[in-house]
Amino acid sequence: MTAMAPAPTTPDLSFLLDHTSHVLRTRMAAALSEIGLTARMHCVLVHAIEEERTQAELAEIGDMDKTTMVVTVDALEKAGLAERRPSSKDRRARIIAVTEEGAKVAALSQRIVDRVHQTALAGLSKDERELFLRVMNRLVTDELATPADNPQPVRRARQRAS
Structure with a gap:
């Protein structure tokens, strides 16, 4: 006899959030790679x-x-986009300073990121976009603001290797 899988009683929120996050990250990585950046560099x-x-x-x-x-930061320095410098506020600390070229690339990469976000939301009406973003912002500042303490840390989803 084969046991029946329990039927979910609510939509699979974990799948919905994981899947959309993964797809958005892959689109962002592809778009930023066109100018030689990663999402982390951006x-x-x-x-x-x-x-x-x-x-x-x-x-x-x-x-x-x-x-x-x-x-x-090593990659940003090698590309001439940023450099490590002493802090003007605390001489013991070092800061990451963006070069003039880095500022130009940052402006371009922000336009790319904005475009990817706009494209992701393009299938929603203006009212749906506003509601979706308002609800997501509430979740990340309220119910889902802080990860639970867990003796077995949960790994973040990894992107597939290209």
């Missing part, structure tokens, strides 16, 4: 431009571990 550039920030601060904003952050 994130570092646009947040380093906003104000003087250390590598650790930028890593926290971009949800990157220390090693990933170092590799990302």
Whole structure:
């Protein structure tokens, strides 16, 4: 005798969020690769431009571990888009400063990111987009703002290798 799988009583929210997030990340990666950037590089550039920030601060904003952050900043430096400099606020700290060329690339990459987001929402009416974004913002600032403490950490979904 084969056991019957339990029938879900609500839509599979995990699948819906994971799938849309994965597809959006792949589209973003493809779009940014056209100008030689990764999503992480874009994130570092646009947040380093906003104000003087250390590598650790930028890593926290971009949800990157220390090693990933170092590799990302190394790539930005190699491309001439950013550089590590002493902080003007704390001489012991080093910040990530965006170069003039990096500022141009950050502006272009932001337009690309905006376009990918607009395309993702294009199938919704204006009212549906506004409602969707309002509800998602409420979820990420309320019910889904903080991960649960878990003795077995949950890994984030990985993108498939190209």
